[in-house]
Amino acid sequence: MTKFTDHLWEQALPIYEKIKQHPFNQELKEGTLPLEKFKYYIYQDSLYLADFARALAMTGTKAGNSHELLDFLEFAQNAILVERALHLGYFKEYEIEFDSGKGLGCFAYTNYLLATSAFESYEVSVAALLPCFWIYKKVGDYIYADQTTPNPYQNWINAYAGEDFARSVQKALDICDQLAASASEQTRNKMTEAYIKATEMEYLFWEGAYRLAISC
Numbered sequence: 001m002t003k004f005t006d007h008l009w010e011q012a013l014p015i016y017e018k019i020k021q022h023p024f025n026q027e028l029k030e031g032t033l034p035l036e037k038f039k040y041y042i043y044q045d046s047l048y049l050a051d052f053a054r055a056l057a058m059t060g061t062k063a064g065n066s067h068e069l070l071d072f073l074e075f076a077q078n079a080i081l082v083e084r085a086l087h088l089g090y091f092k093e094y095e096i097e098f099d100s101g102k103g104l105g106c107f108a109y110t111n112y113l114l115a116t117s118a119f120e121s122y123e124v125s126v127a128a129l130l131p132c133f134w135i136y137k138k139v140g141d142y143i144y145a146d147q148t149t150p151n152p153y154q155n156w157i158n159a160y161a162g163e164d165f166a167r168s169v170q171k172a173l174d175i176c177d178q179l180a181a182s183a184s185e186q187t188r189n190k191m192t193e194a195y196i197k198a199t200e201m202e203y204l205f206w207e208g209a210y211r212l213a214i215s216c
Ligand SMILES: Cc1ncc(CN)c(N)n1
Pocket: 045, 048, 049, 083, 131, 132, 133, 136, 202, 205
């Protein structure tokens, strides 16, 4: 039987293809991404992860059982302890010292996730958060499989193509499928909309980093 997440994947596939082909990810794969762009991305991502963790924890409070509450609290903890540890290594190694605050791509995405987790149902919040897991896993695997080595961005690639991250992604997918199985058609439509919107925001985040900020 086709899973709900298969349907989500199909719906947002054209955006994923654009994400894969985006010069940020192509150059990261080749190891030719200018360091300044990677540094700016890492700075923006550190701001993103702080709010992503809040959105995860807030979504967890809506879970219908304590297993899923714990899953979301663990996701939030990983965003802060594991993903930000990766960032802190880069902050030190590359002496990242931006203080410009969130660019528009990061601002729009974090505000979308925070607003959704605050005001939407558990089902819709989970669908909105799913691309943060799944798209990164797919991009990580894609780059890992075809990367130029040695690659200066190897730690980043290994983190998102790694098994620990894969386990979290699978958990998030399973929760989303379970919720969709007992949701109304109207809720499933809202879940699809949220998943597509968040995938678009993933694209914009890379675009903003590559352009060193989208501004007016
Ligand atoms: C923008 C963004 N989206 C997703 C991830 C992976 N949690 C991330 N680090 N940054």
